Amino acid sequence: MLNGIKPIAAKSMAERVEASLREYFAKENFKPGDPLPTELELAAALGVSRNVVREALSRFKMLGIIETKKKTGMVISNPDIMGTFEKVLTPEIIDESTLQDLFELRLVLEMGIADLLFIHKTPQDIAELEDIVARETKGDNFRINNEIAFHGKLYQMTGNETMKRFQTLLLPVFGYVMKLENKQYVSGRTTHKDLVRILKKGTVQEFKDGMASHLQPHLDRLRQTK
Amino acid sequence: MLNGIKPIAAKSMAERVEASLREYFAKENFKPGDPLPTELELAAALGVSRNVVREALSRFKMLGIIETKKKTGMVISNPDIMGTFEKVLTPEIIDESTLQDLFELRLVLEMGIADLLFIHKTPQDIAELEDIVARETKGDNFRINNEIAFHGKLYQMTGNETMKRFQTLLLPVFGYVMKLENKQYVSGRTTHKDLVRILKKGTVQEFKDGMASHLQPHLDRLRQTK
DNA sequence: TACTTTTAATATGTAGAACATAACTACTAA
DNA sequence: TTAGTAGTTATGTTCTACATATTAAAAGTA
Structure with a gap:
């Protein structure tokens, strides 16, 4: 009866931002060492708060996909898959x-x-x-x-x-x-x-x-x- | 010359909170379905801001180790390892x-x-x-x-x-x-x-x-x- | 001019307050 | 009894402020 109907944006912002960033990394063909936009730029571009962006970025940091240094900013890096x-x-x-x-x-x-x-x-x-x-x-x-x-x-x-x-x-x-x-x-x-x-x-x-x-x-x- | 000297807490708060929570989960022998303390309780217990706790929790959510529902709170769940x-x-x-x-x-x-x-x-x-x-x-x-x-x-x-x-x-x-x-x-x-x-x-x-x-x-x- | 020191600018890290929202609970009225 | 309503609570999201590390520019000195 209700086939084809699916919930709109059931997922949290952080989850959606994570997915967006994934797409973005792939589309831009980022390689280890490549710099990323700042947190504020990402937040503005995605239309969410810096906080939500940081929650998503925190995930990538855990996976080792992103590394950060103060002032310098964030760069892509090789994750340690194991x-x-x-x-x-x-x-x-x-x-x-x-x-x-x-x-x-x-x-x-x-x-x-x-x-x-x-x-x-x-x-x-x-x-x-x-x-x-x-x-x-x-x-x-x-x-x-x-x-x-x-x-x-x-x-x-x-x-x-x-x-x-x-x-x-x-x-x-x-x-x-x-x-x-x-x-x-x-x-x-x-x-x-x-x-x-x-x-x-x-x-x-x-x-x-x-x-x-x-x-x-x-x-x-x-x-x-x- | 400087052997034996190591930086104190070089890692970010979120990273340390992640590690602390890992220990906590293991020590309490949590199983899927078991409820967790609230974000504020964790923040207070760890002596950090709710913000930092959320960044760490966000990581566990990505791994599927934690699931959340509003009002109900957070529970441990089976992660999808693949x-x-x-x-x-x-x-x-x-x-x-x-x-x-x-x-x-x-x-x-x-x-x-x-x-x-x-x-x-x-x-x-x-x-x-x-x-x-x-x-x-x-x-x-x-x-x-x-x-x-x-x-x-x-x-x-x-x-x-x-x-x-x-x-x-x-x-x-x-x-x-x-x-x-x-x-x-x-x-x-x-x-x-x-x-x-x-x-x-x-x-x-x-x-x-x-x-x-x-x-x-x-x-x-x-x-x-x- | 060359070199060191100081100062300013900037991006991440952390904290705290505020409000929105979903969902459970208990009370109230028909 | 039941339906509905209000209140409570924990997560979700936003905003502001400030700390801190690091780079870059400016200023001062030999």
């Missing part, structure tokens, strides 16, 4: 469905980094991994730390800083989901030790199979709850 | 090194989703993929669209909404990096058609090999610029 991710990724307030998705995302990354590992691996890396594996104990408390150390090292080996940081952010999610489901950190037939051996002397294909086998319990669970 | 990601992921202002990292990230995801695909695939999915492949033409303009349609369908098949949205966000990055390097969308020996066939009748291992072969040109490039 830093931003960190600001929202608090497992406690994220809905379970999204947490499950992120859990899967971690598994997918884990399955997919084999090629990068074989491209970037060095003897030092292997030595470090062997060291980590050697330190593995049977104690339950240490178990998780070893998990983190081992898999974290793998991500670090990719030489991809963004991916490494992403993995670090996903760690709490992983722990949270495990806790939610009262699951333990179980490994498949293939152990960390096996994986290191393959990484040292084996082939990419063998490593992919090994990792799949290592993560099998998690994949099985997905298959069940499909 | 929505937030979207707000920072503008390739034009992100530094090249991060873009390269994201490019690799996409490849890693692509390599890693095989297991999820075999868990969730349905006859309808296969039929759609066959449809997409059938529509592929030799025209260069259509080539990119087919790439997007094909790989996008794969992500959608995972049933992982977060991953699908993530991939959609990475698409512009992919395009941007290709443009930067004057590269073309080249495929390896294994074509989309081959992949669909394997997905229909083959095994997970075959599919993984096929995908690796399909993405081989990109991996080769990484190997070179290692």
